Amino acid sequence: MDIAQLIENLLQSLVAGVLTGSTYGLMCVGLTIIFGVMRVINFAQGEFMMLGMYFTYFCVNFLTRQFGLEGIYLPFVVAMLAGPVIYLFGDLLHRGLLNKVSGQQGSKLEAGGHYAQLVLTLGLALLLQNAGLYFFGSTPVSVSTSLSYTAWELGSPEGISVFINQAQSLAAILAVGVVLIFGFLIAKSRLGKSLRAAADNPDAAIYMGIDVERAHRIAFGFGVGITAIGGGLLASYAPFQPYIGTEYVIIMYAGVVLGGLGSIRGAFLGGLSIGILQQVSATLLPNQLQNTVIFVCFLAVILLRPNGFFGKSGRVA
Amino acid sequence: MLKQSGIFSIISATLLTLFFSLISLEISAQAILEPVKVGLIVPLSGPWARPGQVMRVAAELAVEEINEQGGIAALGGAPLELVVYDAGDNVERAKNAAQRMVAEEPDLIGAVGAYLSSFTLAVTEVTERAEVPILTLSYSDLITSRGFNYVFQTSASGAVQSSGALPVLMDMAESASGHRPETIAIIMDNTAASEAFVKPFFETNILEEYGLELVVNEVFTPPLANATSLIQHIRAEQPDLLLLLPTAISDTKLLLEKMNEFRLGRGLIPTISNGAAMGDPDLLSNMPGFLLEGVMSIVANWSTRGQEELIDKFKDVSGEPWMTQHPLSTYGHVWLFKQALEQSSSRDSTVIANTLRNMTLSDGAVNYFPGNSLSFDQTGKRIDAGILVIQWQEGEPITVFPEREALRSILWPGE
Numbered sequence: 001m002d003i004a005q006l007i008e009n010l011l012q013s014l015v016a017g018v019l020t021g022s023t024y025g026l027m028c029v030g031l032t033i034i035f036g037v038m039r040v041i042n043f044a045q046g047e048f049m050m051l052g053m054y055f056t057y058f059c060v061n062f063l064t065r066q067f068g069l070e071g072i073y074l075p076f077v078v079a080m081l082a083g084p085v086i087y088l089f090g091d092l093l094h095r096g097l098l099n100k101v102s103g104q105q106g107s108k109l110e111a112g113g114h115y116a117q118l119v120l121t122l123g124l125a126l127l128l129q130n131a132g133l134y135f136f137g138s139t140p141v142s143v144s145t146s147l148s149y150t151a152w153e154l155g156s157p158e159g160i161s162v163f164i165n166q167a168q169s170l171a172a173i174l175a176v177g178v179v180l181i182f183g184f185l186i187a188k189s190r191l192g193k194s195l196r197a198a199a200d201n202p203d204a205a206i207y208m209g210i211d212v213e214r215a216h217r218i219a220f221g222f223g224v225g226i227t228a229i230g231g232g233l234l235a236s237y238a239p240f241q242p243y244i245g246t247e248y249v250i251i252m253y254a255g256v257v258l259g260g261l262g263s264i265r266g267a268f269l270g271g272l273s274i275g276i277l278q279q280v281s282a283t284l285l286p287n288q289l290q291n292t293v294i295f296v297c298f299l300a301v302i303l304l305r306p307n308g309f310f311g312k313s314g315r316v317a
Numbered sequence: 318m319l320k321q322s323g324i325f326s327i328i329s330a331t332l333l334t335l336f337f338s339l340i341s342l343e344i345s346a347q348a349i350l351e352p353v354k355v356g357l358i359v360p361l362s363g364p365w366a367r368p369g370q371v372m373r374v375a376a377e378l379a380v381e382e383i384n385e386q387g388g389i390a391a392l393g394g395a396p397l398e399l400v401v402y403d404a405g406d407n408v409e410r411a412k413n414a415a416q417r418m419v420a421e422e423p424d425l426i427g428a429v430g431a432y433l434s435s436f437t438l439a440v441t442e443v444t445e446r447a448e449v450p451i452l453t454l455s456y457s458d459l460i461t462s463r464g465f466n467y468v469f470q471t472s473a474s475g476a477v478q479s480s481g482a483l484p485v486l487m488d489m490a491e492s493a494s495g496h497r498p499e500t501i502a503i504i505m506d507n508t509a510a511s512e513a514f515v516k517p518f519f520e521t522n523i524l525e526e527y528g529l530e531l532v533v534n535e536v537f538t539p540p541l542a543n544a545t546s547l548i549q550h551i552r553a554e555q556p557d558l559l560l561l562l563p564t565a566i567s568d569t570k571l572l573l574e575k576m577n578e579f580r581l582g583r584g585l586i587p588t589i590s591n592g593a594a595m596g597d598p599d600l601l602s603n604m605p606g607f608l609l610e611g612v613m614s615i616v617a618n619w620s621t622r623g624q625e626e627l628i629d630k631f632k633d634v635s636g637e638p639w640m641t642q643h644p645l646s647t648y649g650h651v652w653l654f655k656q657a658l659e660q661s662s663s664r665d666s667t668v669i670a671n672t673l674r675n676m677t678l679s680d681g682a683v684n685y686f687p688g689n690s691l692s693f694d695q696t697g698k699r700i701d702a703g704i705l706v707i708q709w710q711e712g713e714p715i716t717v718f719p720e721r722e723a724l725r726s727i728l729w730p731g732e
Contacts, residue, residue, distance in 0.1 A: 005553055009546075016545035138364045140566045142603040149574035149582075149608060163579055237574075238542075239567035239603050241364065247540060282546035287537045288507065 008160045013283040014276065015162055021275020022172035023234050027248065028255035028271035029179055029264050030227030036262030037199040037219035039112075040102050043121040045227055045252055046245025047128035048090070052082040052228025053235040053244065054136055057143050075143045076170055079232025083178075087225035094217040097124070103202070103216050125245065132242030140239040148237040171233035178229055179268050182222070186264060195219055199262065227252075254298045260308030269309065273297075352398035353389055353664060355380070355654050356418050356428030356449070357647070358440055363406025365432055367599070368643050373401060374635040375644030376429060379651035389655065391662040397655065404431045404440065411436040415443035425449050426658065426669050429650040432643065434460065434509055441468045450670035452650040454617060454642060456510055456592070461698040467670050469693050471646060471653075471686055472617030473702035475513030478591060480523055481704050482615040485718060486558065486589060487527055489706075493729030498557035498587075502533035504547050504572065505562035514562060514591045532556050541568045544575040551586065552579050559588045561595075561612075569594065570603045577608050584611035584730035591615050593641045596707050596714035601638075606712040611730045613708045613717070618642035618649075618686055621705070621722035627685075639713055649685030656681050687722060 031045045059078040063069040099105065101120055106113025142148075147167035155161040186192035197205040198215035205212050234240075234248075251274055259270025274294055281293035301308060357376045359369035380397045383389075388396040402418045404411035411431055418428065427450040431440040434457035441460065444451045450467045453460060456475040460468060473481065491497045501524065505511040517523055524531055532554040535547050541563075551559060563569045576582035588611070595614035620628050620640050627648070631640045654669070661672040677692040687703040694700050706718035708727055717727035 009549055009553065012549045013546050016543050020543050133363075138366050139599050140570075140603060142570060144605075146605075149577045149604075151578040165578055239570050241567075243364070279543060279546060283549070287535050287547060290542075291538070 004158055004160055008162065009283045010280065011160065011162050013279040015164055016168075017276035017279035018272065019165060019168035019172045019275075020279060021272035022175040023168075023230050023271075024248075024251055024255055024275045025268035025271030026175035026178055026233070027227045027230035027252050028259065028267040029182065030223045030225070030230065031252045032223075032256045032259070032262055032264060032267035033219050033226065034223035035256070036264075037195055038098075038102050038216045040098065040117050040220075041114075041121070042220075042223070043118070043249065044125035044128060044245075045224070046247070046249030047125050047132070048086055048224040048245075049227045049231035049234070049248055050132060050240065050242060050245040051086055051089070051128065052079070052231030053143075053240045054132070055082040055085055055228065056232035056235045057141055057240075060143050072145050072147050073170070075145050075236040076174060076233065079171075079229055079236065080174065080178075082232040083225040083229040085225075086228035087221040090221040090224035091217055093124070093224075094220045098220060099213065099217070103213050125249075129242055129245065136242055138241060140241045142239040143235045145236055165237065167237040171236055174233055175230065178226065179264070182226065183264050191218070251294075254294055256308075258298060258301050258308055260310040263308070263310040266308055266310030350393060350395050352396045353392060353658060354398050354400050354422055354425050355651060356400050356402060356422065356425050356430070356451075358402040358404050358411070358414055358418060358428055358430035359432050359647075360405060360411075360436070361401070361403040365406065368641075369404070369432055371635060371637060371641075371644045372429075372432065372647040375631060375640075375648040376401075376651050378631060378634055379648045383651070383655050389658045391659045392664065397651070399651075400425070404436050408435050408439045412439040412443060415440040419443060419447035419449055424664065426664055426666050427451065427654050429453070429647055429654075431455070434513075437468075441465060444468070448670070449666050450673055452653060452673075454646040454650075456617065457513055461696040465697065466674075467666075467697075469673055469697045469699075471650065471691070471699050471702070472642075473704050474698070475510060475591075476517050477702065478615050478617065478704050479514045480517045480521075482589075482591075482706070483523060483527055483529075485704070485706065489718065489727055489729060490558070490587065493727065497528065499528060499530060500532045500554070500556040501529045501558045501560065502535075502551055502554060502556035503531065503560045503562070504533065504535045504537070504551070505560070506539045506564055506568060507536050508539065508564045510564055510592055511562040515560070529558075537568075539563070539565050539568050541571050544568075544571040548572065548575040548579050548581065551576070552581060556586065559586050561588050561590050563590075564592065564594050566594070566597060566599055566603055569600060573608050573612070574604060582608055584728075587611075587613075587730040589613045589615065593643060596639075596641055596709075598638050598641070601712070606709070609709040610711075611709060611728060613706055613727075614714065616642050616705050616707055617702070618646045619705050619707050619714070619716045620645065620724070621687065621716050622724055623684065645685060649682050652682035652685060653678075653691075687719075 027049055034040055034042050056075055056079045060075050101113045101116035109116050145167055151163035151165050153161055153163055194210045194215050197210050198212045202212045255271035255274045256267050258273055259266025277294050277297055278290050282290050359372045360366055361369045376399055380399045384396045388394045400422050402414040404414050429452050431437045434455040437453045437455035437460055441451055445465045445467050448467055452469050454472045456472055458474040458476050461470050487497055533550045563572055593616055619642055628640050657669050657672040660676055661668045674693055677690060679690045683691040687705050692700050705716050707714040708717045710725055715725045717723050717725055
């Protein structure tokens with residue numbers, strides 16, 4: 001293989017990695033908010049992503065059939081709406097279920113409620129998967145947009161050209177936008193301050209008049225809502241079925257741990273790194289080793305920096 | 318007095334004889350008209366539920382037609398009855414279903430199943446012990462290489478398909494484009510079906526024999542997150558033939574969309590796949606049909622010339638846009654059992670198995686499989702099982718090879 005070809009292959013995989021990784025990053029941010037504020041490891045996070053995908057799919061079909069709304073950007077608009085809808089669902093789940101095993105009530109249980117949280121979120125994952133199978137069927141579906149199979153071509157006089165997928169590019173821009181807006185909200189708003197306070201020291205936050213249970217509920221809603229937006233964006237170029245959450249939840253955890261549990265910036269960069277590693281390794285190594293490379297790097301980071309790149313205990317920022 | 322009692326005895330004896338004769342006649346008539354049970358063991362839940370349900374529709378259609386035509390004539394017109402078992406979503410469940418089937422239905426004369434090769438391998442371990450013959454479309458070479466007596470494979474196995482397909486593809490390429498392909502690329506997932514298909518390419522020197530240089534050999538673990546690196550290799554090497562062997566719809570979509578994005582799709586590189594996955598109707602609900610135009614697939618069975626009436630009927634009953642190899646073969650398998658029952662005049666599953674092994678069909682059920690005759694060797698493998706090539710043309714996968722069975726002519730990409 002000549003040098004120009006090698007450069008082209010690497011550039012192409014780098015572009016694919018950045019685009020894929022941006023959506024991963026957004027999903028990781030959702031997961032890290034829940035861990036950072038509530039100290040809950042949510043094994044059902046992949047299923048909230050799946051719900052975001054199906055929400056986008058059904059809404060796009062409904063709007064197209066009932067109102068004749070069409071357009072290549074419609075799936076992206078609908079994907080953003082998945083956030084608030086799944087936020088409300090998360091809010092209800094927290095009030096009805098998670099509230100009982102986390103926060104003040106969780107601290108009364110064995111191991112601070114962690115065992116119960118583990119069983120509850122795993123059960124929730126299975127429940128959502130099987131409900132998805134029952135209601136949506138097992139056949140993979142896709143959100144229709146011509147952007148998923150069209151690309152911009154960037155060429156150079158040396159004959160090197162790189163294709164940039166249009167659907168993935170738009171998804172990546174929106175993912176970065178959501179992360180920036182959310183980061184700003186956490187850093188600058190009163191709500192963000194209360195979330196950070198509830199994460200840093202729940203007891204002190206209570207003394208300061210912060211409703212920690214409400215903060216946990218909001219964090220859970222934000223966490224699942226943001227991951228659902230990531231799912232909706234992913235749905236614009238990848239097919240899915242009710243079990244898809246299982247495939248992505250591992251990537252989300254790897255990204256969050258790489259970046260540092262509880263850190264928004266770290267989670268996004270962790271997810272981005274996973275995307276880049278996944279794509280670049282496939283160019284240099286056999287394709288089957290794609291996920292192996294991710295987990296070798298993951299283990300290396302765990303060994304060298306147990307808190308990840310940006311992680312600090314009890315941090316949400 | 319004695320004379321009177323003698324007459325009375327004779328009358329009584331005659332009446333008793335008549336009575337018992339009538340009872341025995343009734344009992345034997347009931348036995349003859351007792352339904353003949355055929356099992357169907359396919360996935361009806363989990364990720365493969367849809368193809369399983371379509372196979373069930375085809376089996377029910379065949380049973381309905383057979384019963385409408387008078388059932389099994391050799392058994393006094395006994396009707397066929399389909400007993401259905403759900404093979405589920407994993408090998409263990411498929412095996413459990415087979416165990417339930419043979420335990421609950423001791424008078425089963427045979428069964429059809431079990432969709433995936435891995436399921437068929439597990440199910441046939443049970444049916445072999447129970448001495449129940451099973452007819453299958455599954456491709457794996459292992460199915461008939463274990464010395465089993467009660468399994469019959471009506472399809473060409475994976476290895477036979479690939480070694481049989483290569484000369485066909487070379488000839489088709491040469492006659493259509495004027496030159497023989499010199500380079501070939503393989504992109505495949507690491508499932509058993511894909512591995513079995515490419516095995517002869519790596520274990521024999523078949524590629525060298527046909528003057529083909531393997532320029533890309535990429536294996537991926539499904540599901541793909543992104544097909545960029547795979548298709549970038551194709552773009553860099555520009556092979557004359559591309560063997561694209563995904564088995565999941567999601568991977569097929571990502572690969573074909575990426576080919577289009579990289580300006581390699583829509584017939585620029587002749588793309589050949591294997592199996593029914595590339596002709597699945599669900600592909601059209603995941604991607605626009607024009608991205609599939611020209612893509613070919615090597616299959617063990619598909620709709621061919623002369624089956625138009627059946628296809629229309631199946632489409633009406635099932636609502637499917639076309640009949641893929643799975644429902645077609647399942648339909649044919651039920652008719653194959655009907656012919657074995659007619660030939661053997663027996664409800665004994667071992668007799669049915671022997672009949673299947675020894676019969677040579679040139680009409681009837683053979684019409685639902687490629688080739689002009691149908692017979693099995695001692696291992697249960699179909700003798701001279703042929704292959705078909707299908708190609709996406711105008712939004713539908715159509716049989717284009719062999720010519721005698723083709724519904725349309727092949728359109729070689731780049732022609």
